[in-house]
Amino acid sequence: MRVMVMVKATEDSEAGRMPPAELLDAMMKFNEELVKAGIMLAGDGLKPTSEAKRVHFDGTKRTVTDGPFAETRELVAGYWIWQVKDMAEAVEWVKRCPNPMFGPSDIDIRPLYEMEDFAEITTPETAALERRLRKEMGG
Amino acid sequence: MADGIHQAIETVFRIERARLIGGLARLVRDVDLAEELAQDALVAALAEWPRTGVPTKPGAWLMETARRRAIDGFRRQRMRARKHAEIALAQDEADDGADALEAALDDDLGDELLGLIFAACHPVLPPQARSALTLRLVGGLTTGEIARAFLSPEATIAQRIVRAKRTLRSTGLAFEVPRGAERQPRLASVLEVIYLIFNEGYVATSGEDLIRPALAAEAQRLGRILAGLMPEEPEVFGLLALMELQASRFAARTGPDGALVPITDQNRARWDWLLIRRGLAALARAEALGGADRPYALQAALAACHARARTAEETDWPRIAALYDRLCAVAPSPVIELNRAVAYSMAFGPETGLALLDAIERADALRDYAPLPAARGDFLFRAGRWAEARHEFQTAASLSRNARERDFLLRRAAACGG
Structure with a gap:
């Protein structure tokens, strides 16, 4: 399965404070471990939301707002895409990550939808089943 | 809570398992014992x-x-030897063993995993045993999982693994990463095993499912591990590029009814653009390391031609034809000749393709090979020779061992009209 591992923002990351050299070094080593384990697919750090835009949707209306955005702890400061066997494996790897921030911080792990998740919706069998159910329900 | 910590421990073990077995096998020169010690x-x-x-x-x-x-x-072995007043030689051997183990404690832990991969793919083992052992030791798959993946009885796989371990023990393999003259042929065997596992997942040669994605995913993971551990080997990146690019088309390769969709008809929005980006990067790395003209890199370059085309019409068929010329020169095979004929038909017209197929058929190496009449059928169809095309598609369908592929060929035959 694939997961997106999201490093959540803090006041420091939103202020654009660069981490110290030791942390960058530890992070580099961690990334090397991920590559050697064959689980790293992609990863990047994100600039603070002071450089971001937000597009709000409401029906056909689109409203664009400039950053920075207020809800700091809900924002994402960086991400990886990993290929892992299951969520437990992703959790163990995240535990090995050096604390990416100066103070307390959070990392969220979110599974990606995969081909199989959509296969369920599109097989002819389920489509036929759905048609039959609709008919039985008089729809 | 107790369940939580136990699951965490099991997961940590799963992550460390292959490296652990690799390091231990190096000490005790016996995979079975190494697995036992890890357990x-x-x-x-x-x-x-x-x-x-x-x-x-x-x-x-x-x-x-x-x-x-x-x-x-x-x-303990040494104690037993004493107690039973064994001959002095046995005792000396045991002493040597213990000393060697103590000395090895200070060894560098860097490449145990690589040593294990090279051992599992050792050319002394029969090819089928290599993939089974690699999936077992490096991939951590159970015998049952491997059996399901290869559509073989579990007992067959179990026996294959037991024999392979015994062979490795009797050859006294050191579980080291080979160096010098031995390195390239051994590496070639490793790459071959990984690509075989990938292909087993990518194109199931028999059975109902066209793709067994789990097996392909495992091969990709092995390729990524290898690339992480051998960052200077061009063909490692060539193979990785090939697998990433081919896998990028998994979702688009089968229609909603499970039928095969040829590359030119695939919905490119369903291609996996993350894998394409990774594949192109790996290919660039292979080429930068001087490996552009090696077989895997050339095949990856072919796959990249499709990946780079935004629409099927934009496909650079003359470039694909030229790459097949090079591939035929470095790794000649009847199947590659056949693909070359397909590329030529796309680049220069179906008649050119038909002429090349005639030459392949005269060589007679691809007798009863479904893709050959399938290609001929396609060329004839595009040349407007429908009756002949229908006959070829029907022949191809009767030769195919894959149910999905057979359906596809029969549909093409039907499309030739009656």
Whole structure:
């Protein structure tokens, strides 16, 4: 399965404070471990939301707002895409990550939808089943 | 809570397992014993970590524990030898064993995993045993999982693995990463095994499912591990590029009814653009390392031609034809000749393709090979020779062992009109 591992923002990351050299070094080593384990697919750090835009949707209306955005702890400061066997494996790897921030911080792990998740919706069998159910329900 | 810590320990073990077995096999020169020692270390962890918490370097802890047990084992052997007043030679050997183990404690832990991969793919083993052993030792798959993946009875796979381990033990393999003149042929065997596993997943040669994605995914993971551990080997990146690019089309390769969709008809929005980006990067790395003209890199370059085309019409068929010329020169095979004919038909018209197929058929190496009449059928169809095309598609369908592929060919035959 694939997961997106999201490093959540803090006041420091939103202020654009660069981490110290030791942390960058530890992070580099961690990334090397991920590559050697064959689980790293992609990863990047994100600039603070002071450089971001937000597009709000409401029906056909689109409203664009400039950053920075207020809800700091809900924002994402960086991400990886990993290929892992299951969520437990992703959790163990995240535990090995050096604390990416100066103070307390959070990392969220979110599974990606995969081909199989959509296969369920599109097989002819389920489509036929759905048609039959609709008919039985008089729809 | 107790369940939580146990699951965490099992997961940590799964992550460390292959490296652990690689390191231990290097010490005791026996994969079976290494697996047993690793399992003992897991048992020790399950007893200790719930109390002490998971150590900061769990891999090192497991290795240290297992090594201590290995040394104890050797000492016990020596004691037994004394008690039974065995001949002096046996005792000397046991002493040597224990000393070697103690000395190895200070060894560099860097490439145990690589050593294990090279051992599992050793050319002394029959090809089928290599993939089974690699999936077992490096991939951590159970015998049952491997059997399902290869559509073989579990007993067959189990026997294959047991024999392979025995062969490795009797050859006294050192579980080291080969160097010098031995390195390239051994590496070629590793790449071959990984690509075989990938292909087994990518194009199931028999059975109902066209793709067994789990097997392909495991091969990709092995390729990524290898690329991480051997960053200077061009063909490692060539193979990785090939697998990433081919896998990028998994979702688009089958229609909603499970039928095969040819590359020119695929919905490119369903291609996996992350894998394409990774594949193109790996290909660039292979070429930068001077490996552009090696077989895997050339095949990856072919796959990249499709990946780079935004629409099927934009496909650079003359470039694909030229790449097939080079591939035929470095890795000649009848199947590649056939693909070359397809490329030429797309670049220069169906008549050119038909002429090349005639030459292949005269060589007679692809008798009863479904893709050959399928290609001829396609060329004839595009040349407007429908009756002949229908006959070829029907022949191809009767030769195909894959149900999905057969359906596809029969549909094409039907499309030729009656």
